[in-house]
Amino acid sequence: MEVLADLPAGEVLRRLRSFELDAGITYLREDVAEGFRTLRLYEERYALLTSMAEELARQPSAAWSEASRLPLxxxxxxxxxxxxxxxxxTGLGLRAxxxxxxxxxPSLFAHVRTDRWASIVPYxxxxxxxxxxxxRAVPLVEPERTAPIGLVTGAREPGPVIARALLEAARHIDTPAVLEGLPPRPGA
Known part of the structure; x- marks a missing residue:
């Protein structure tokens, strides 16, 4: 078995179509539904990851417009x-x-560790x-934005054994509860 990470969503779908991948975890956008089997896992939220020295780190939440002014x-x-x-x-009339x-x-986290940059990271x-x-990770609000994340496999039947096993296992995991129930590791 081979596990690949950090593929663009379009590449995940392309590789599923060409039978190079058995399953993928990606954003569930409109283009994912057709020709694929999907299982929503959770709604991704976003946080500003910044130095404790930054004023925004001392607030309970930060607006996206405030985050846009930091060295990102x-x-x-x-x-x-x-x-x-x-x-x-763009919806706020700003440009990243x-x-x-x-x-x-992982590279976002490594760069933020240098204390030279801030980042917007998935929760x-x-x-x-x-x-x-x-x-400190500060929840981003104004607007609060989420994105559905899910397991995607080809719609072909019966489908690869590993894809069927992943779908079955994922159906029995309450991913939102797992993500909500686990506090971020020390330093938050």
Whole structure:
């Protein structure tokens, strides 16, 4: 078995169509439904990850417009997570002007650890990578934005054994409760 990470959503779908992948976890946008089997796992939320020295770190939440004024490290423009950030900024009449762009969430956390940049990160990533020491994850509001994340497989029957097993396992996990029930690792 091979596990790939940080593929753009379009690449996940392309590889599912060409039988290069058995399953993928991605944003559930309108283009995902046709020709695929999907199982919604949770609604992704977003947080501003910033230094404790930053004034916004001392607030219970931060507005997206406030986050836009910080020196940002963001995902690359071809990734769905970044496209969502750009949509929020555009809706506010703003434009994201990151100083650093990367193609992976782990890289966002690594850059923020240097204390030179802030980032907008998926809340689920906080449970995986934790909040680096000296940093704080501040929920982003005004607007509150979520995005559905789900397991996607090809619609073909009977489908690969691993895809069927993943779908069956995912049906028995209350992912939102898991994400809500686990506090971010120390440093939050």
């Amino acid at each position: 490290c963001l995902l690359a423009p071809n990734l769905q997570g970044r496209q969502l950030v750009d949509e929020v900024f 002007a990151p100083r650093v762009e990367t193609d992976s969430v 689920a990533g906080l449970h995986v990578f934790g909040v680096p020491p000296g940093m």
